[in-house]
Amino acid sequence: MGCYDVVEVVVVECLDVVATDDPAVAFKDIDAAFLVGAMPRKEGMERKDLLAANVKIFKAQGQALDQHAKKTVKVLVVGNPANTNALICAKYAPSIPRENFSAMTRLDQNRAQSQIAGKLGIPVSDVKNVIIWGNHSSTQFPDLRHATAHVNGQDVPVYDAIKDDAYLKGDFITTVQKRGAAVIAARKLSSAMSAAKAACDHMKSIWQGTPDGHFVSMGVFSDGSYNTPEGVMYSFPVTIQDQKWTIVKDLPIDDFAREKMDITAKELCEERDDAISACQD
Ligand SMILES: NC(=O)c1ccc[n+]([C@@H]2O[C@H](COP(=O)([O-])OP(=O)(O)OC[C@H]3O[C@@H](n4cnc5c(N)ncnc54)[C@H](O)[C@@H]3O)[C@@H](O)[C@H]2O)c1
Ligand SMILES: O=C(O)C[C@H](O)C(=O)O
Structure with a gap:
């Protein structure tokens, strides 16, 4: 979903959207993170085949959360393979309690x-x-x-x-x-x-x-x-x-x-x- 979609989906009470590719802006003092940005699998692949392509994204996002988010932030990892990406994200955000990370099932x-x-x-x-x-x-x-x-x-x-x-x-x-x-x-x-x-x-x-x-x-x-x-x-x-x-x-x-x-x-x-x-x- 792009930014215009988010604003225009009337079921969501959306006050504002900040479009940025700067982690310092995206993660600044956030309370909740939905980590969706990652490569999706194609027909015939298992989700774990995405590990090599996606895991470094979650390492970088963990580091950015560690630096910029509130320590109370709740982080939901959606990008696949979601469980292991969540583990890596938490590992690289050591200042945030690991209980704050979860993967979507x-x-x-x-x-x-x-x-x-x-x-x-x-x-x-x-x-x-x-x-x-x-x-x-x-x-x-x-x-x-x-x-x-x-x-x-x-x-x-x-x-x-x-x-x-x-x-x-x-x-x-x-x-x-x-x-x-x-x-x-x-x-x-x-x-x-x-x-x-x-x-x-x-x-x-x-x-x-x-x-x-x-x-x-x-x-x-x-x-x-x-x-x-x-x-x-x-x-x-x-x-x-x-x-x-x-x-x-x-x-x-x-x-x-x-x-x-x-x-x-x-x-x-x-x-x-x-x-x-x-x-x-
Ligand atoms: N856990 C679940 O139940 C579940 C359900 C659906 C999709 N997924 C996963 O969610 C992910 C996204 O799926 P999709 O269908 O939206 O894919 P998509 O290809 O439509 O969108 C992926 C988005 O990620 C962005 N992106 C790429 N690299 C990035 C980076 N380094 N940082 C931030 N964003 C980046 C891309 O620009 C793109 O907009 C996939 O890994 C998919 O397998 C998980
Ligand atoms: O199956 C996928 O790769 C996408 C997502 O994890 C799903 O369960 O629909």
């Missing part, structure tokens, strides 16, 4: 909710507590084990509402994992409006918090919860209060989920190592 969460809402013929907002574990990539694990759907006046587990475990453990997961690629195949361009909506949803959750009993998914630094590798930007279910996220603890993890959570963790560790060495070049 809200688009995956919204996609998962919309698949289930479509199956049940209910509004998307009636599906809650879908989890995206791990990387915003084709290894992500969209998990419905803890999700509920509002059907016939009550919240019921999605597994009970759908009554089709083969679908929920099969096509549902691969559809969400491959949705970005399906959009690129159809448009010859990456998702745009749905990604912008997800970025707004993500930041709105940070600013307004999560309602009681609800959680959302975002890529945040792993503290080792759920036996994930500490220090990678892993997508977890989180609750948010006073602009601080907390990983939802103690959800039961069965063998099916464990295997999928480990696959996406392994990919994140590989990406982290590649990104760190690319930044040292």
